[in-house]
Amino acid sequence: MDVPYVQEIVRRDPLQVPQRYVRSQEEMENVKDMSHLSSEIPVIDLSKLSSGSMEELKKLDIACKDWGFLQLVNHAVPKEVLQQMKVAAAEFFELPLEEKNKYSMTSNDSQGYGHGFVVPKEQKLDWSDAITLVVFPKEYRKLDYWPDTPRGFRDIIDSYSRHVKSVAEELLRSLSIIMGMQKDALLGKQKESAQAFRLNYYPPCNMPDQVLGLSPHSDTSTITLLMQEGNVHGLEIRHKGDWVPVKLQML
Structure with missing residues (x-):
């Protein structure tokens, strides 16, 4: 239409x-x-995941179970x-x-x-x-x-x-x-x-x-x-029935 x-x-x-x-x-x-x-909101370091960090894997597990959302840093996509x-x-x-x-x-x-x-x-x-x-x-x-x-x-x-x-x-x-x-x-x-x-x-x-x-x-x-x-705000995610604004986080 x-x-x-x-x-x-x-x-x-x-x-x-x-x-x-x-x-x-x-x-x-x-x-x-x-x-x-x-x-x-969970922040996950992809470089640590790639190197097999058990601590980062546990953080990813919690992010998926509790939030269904995460912010990814050190993802290696060139600036x-x-x-x-x-x-x-x-x-x-x-x-x-x-x-x-x-x-x-x-x-x-x-x-x-x-x-x-x-x-x-x-x-x-x-x-x-x-x-x-x-x-x-x-x-x-x-x-x-x-x-x-x-x-x-x-x-x-x-x-x-x-x-x-x-x-x-x-x-x-x-x-x-x-x-x-x-x-x-x-x-x-x-x-x-x-x-x-x-x-x-x-x-x-x-x-x-x-x-x-x-x-x-x-x-x-x-x-x-x-x-x-x-510097642009507006993204929100649903968490436990409410909407949480996503602000860019850094480790």
């Missing part, structure tokens, strides 16, 4: 917030301030790869709409630039735009949806995705161990699974206390790896 791009709504009129994006007062206010728990992705993503979303529309999602596909999983008119919409691609296995790629602007964007997506794939594989090995299986057990089961890549863009909003960038949800993937901007 076609819906307008939020970025274009803001460009046309920064003060406009269509009713389909406005959440009820009850929905927005029925949230406790749980920021005091932010510092308790220049992360920075290239951030810059290219920002440049893509600043392109004219006609250019971005070359990669628009079709009604029968979930890849491309646009809004997936939009149902009838009563659904409240998220205050965000996105581009979604399948990156691995390579034979699953639909390159017609892969932007070639800004220059080199395809190579940047490929490089970033390969590094993220390595991180995911290392995590799966560690998860196999703490579940009492052979080290590569989960990796073997994921061999044919698709790895998707998604960029979200959250335009500024004149009514920030009445919209949501992304609706509350549970990901259907085995693992979700999210690159978080250190």
Whole structure:
């Protein structure tokens, strides 16, 4: 179902917030301030996991059982790869709409630039735009949806995705161990699974206390790896019935 791009709504009129994006007062206010728990969100050192640290494996076990979420440090994804992705993503979303529309999602596909999983008119919409691609296995790629602007964007997506794939594989090995299986057990089961890549863009909003960038949800993937901007807040995770804001932590 076609819906307008939020970025274009803001460009046309920064003060406009269509009713389909406005959440009820009850929905927005029925949230406790749980920021005091932010510092308790587990931080896992991937380099220690890779070297077989039992202490770090125990921390990972607790993170999965108690939180279902963790922050990962020393993951070995080069800073220049992360920075290239951030810059290219920002440049893509600043392109004219006609250019971005070359990669628009079709009604029968979930890849491309646009809004997936939009149902009838009563659904409240998220205050965000996105581009979604399948990156691995390579034979699953639909390159017609892969932007070639800004220059080199395809190579940047490929490089970033390969590094993220390595991180995911290392995590799966560690998860196999703490579940009492052979080290590569989960990796073997994921061999044919698709790895998707998604960029979200959250335009500024004149009514920030009445919209949501992304609706509350549970990901259907085995693992979700999210690159978080250190100076951008908004990510929250569900923990024991309440929402805890995620603030970037360092060991």
